[in-house]
Amino acid sequence: MLDPGPLEPLRDSLLDWWETHGRHAIPWKLRPDGSRPGPGESLDPFGVWVAEVMLQQTQLAVVLPYWQRWMAAFPDLRTLAAASEHDVLMVWQGLGYYARARRLHGGAQRLIAAGGDPWPRTLEGWLALPGIGRSTAASILSSAFDLAHPILDGNVQRVLARLVAHPVPPKRQLADFWRLSATVLDPKRPRAFNQALMDLGAGVCTPRQPTCGACPWRELCAAYAAGDPGRFPVKDTPAPIPFQVIGVGVVQDGEGRVLIDQRLQEGLLGGLWEFPGGKQEPGEAIEATIERELREELAIEVAVGEELISLEHAYSHKRLRFVVHLCRWLAGEPQPLASQQVRWVAPQELSDYPFPAANARIIAALQARIAAG
Ligand code: SF4
Numbered sequence: 001m002l003d004p005g006p007l008e009p010l011r012d013s014l015l016d017w018w019e020t021h022g023r024h025a026i027p028w029k030l031r032p033d034g035s036r037p038g039p040g041e042s043l044d045p046f047g048v049w050v051a052e053v054m055l056q057q058t059q060l061a062v063v064l065p066y067w068q069r070w071m072a073a074f075p076d077l078r079t080l081a082a083a084s085e086h087d088v089l090m091v092w093q094g095l096g097y098y099a100r101a102r103r104l105h106g107g108a109q110r111l112i113a114a115g116g117d118p119w120p121r122t123l124e125g126w127l128a129l130p131g132i133g134r135s136t137a138a139s140i141l142s143s144a145f146d147l148a149h150p151i152l153d154g155n156v157q158r159v160l161a162r163l164v165a166h167p168v169p170p171k172r173q174l175a176d177f178w179r180l181s182a183t184v185l186d187p188k189r190p191r192a193f194n195q196a197l198m199d200l201g202a203g204v205c206t207p208r209q210p211t212c213g214a215c216p217w218r219e220l221c222a223a224y225a226a227g228d229p230g231r232f233p234v235k236d237t238p239a240p241i242p243f244q245v246i247g248v249g250v251v252q253d254g255e256g257r258v259l260i261d262q263r264l265q266e267g268l269l270g271g272l273w274e275f276p277g278g279k280q281e282p283g284e285a286i287e288a289t290i291e292r293e294l295r296e297e298l299a300i301e302v303a304v305g306e307e308l309i310s311l312e313h314a315y316s317h318k319r320l321r322f323v324v325h326l327c328r329w330l331a332g333e334p335q336p337l338a339s340q341q342v343r344w345v346a347p348q349e350l351s352d353y354p355f356p357a358a359n360a361r362i363i364a365a366l367q368a369r370i371a372a373g
Pocket residue numbers: 159162163204205206210211212215216217218221222223224229
């Protein structure tokens with residue numbers, strides 16, 4: 001492990017900076033009356049757990065209103081465990097990566113079923129819950145109970161890589177970065193220190209153009225001393241992100257109802273509802289894609305009409321373009337051959353179903369089209 005330098009000035013300068021410049025209004029890091037907790041004091045682990053899972057793939061500013069909405073709907077573990085999956089997905093709707101919501105739900109049921117004090121105080125205890133990795137577990141333990149566990153999210157990896165001018169991409173030497181995070185952590189104020197480290201990464205030591213002039217670690221930072229902080233963390237050449245075109249049919253019957261299906265339970269968007277469709281084959285016209293997919297997945301024949309909307313959506317591992325056409329149902333009783341169930345619904349009832357983010361724009365386009373006559 002590369003030497004981070006003298007620890008006391010490192011810890012003290014960061015915590016001094018944090019007192020003035022830290023993000024102190026994060027609701028799950030405060031007591032119920034809005035004041036800051038003292039050293040060693042515990043906070044409600046439920047709110048911390050929910051927030052940490054939301055933060056796994058989403059930034060703090062986006063998470064805040066979703067967290068408030070979630071806590072209003074499910075204020076404690078027991079309420080969440082007793083909720084239906086439909087209600088859980090409805091409240092999560094818009095935040096993406098829905099498997100996180102299902103894991104929170106399943107985790108709550110498991111913690112309640114175990115009886116007694118439901119809240120683990122060890123890394124192993126949290127790691128046993130679905131979807132909880134080491135950094136999330138450590139962050140929950142330090143935030144909720146002020147226990148001395150190092151964290152290593154993307155922000156922390158970047159700050160530490162720069163602090164020691166690490167010559168290897170963090171993903172290839174994670175063990176070394178974990179040791180570094182454990183070494184710099186202040187054992188007397190772990191909650192404050194970990195939060196300060198994250199705040200430094202989010203506000204000062206940012207991915208592009210870090211504001212080193214405002215950084216409490218300027219005098220101690222090897223990347224700054226080398227004159228090129230932006231070179232760290234060192235990166236591997238990224239693999240190209242795959243791109244796919246998806247043909248989607250908004251199928252209407254003679255009464256104006258539209259056909260939706262519920263995805264199978266597994267996968268990124270498992271359990272959500274969507275308009276049917278699938279991947280365009282090479283050389284295939286998009287109308288032919290939609291006809292073929294609806295035949296294969298629902299056993300129906302449709303007449304593909306005009307385009308309703310075309311939109312792009314980027315996931316972390318792929319980019320999709322959805323080309324959506326209005327379709328008229330011709331024949332065949334819809335069968336859920338590649339989904340859990342299919343349903344005809346009136347357009348105004350679509351808001352009763354949880355959809356992935358890309359489908360929300362399709363619904364808006366459909367309702368605008370209906371309103372325009
Ligand atoms: S001096 Fe610059 S590069 Fe170093 S930790 Fe601070 S902001 Fe990051």
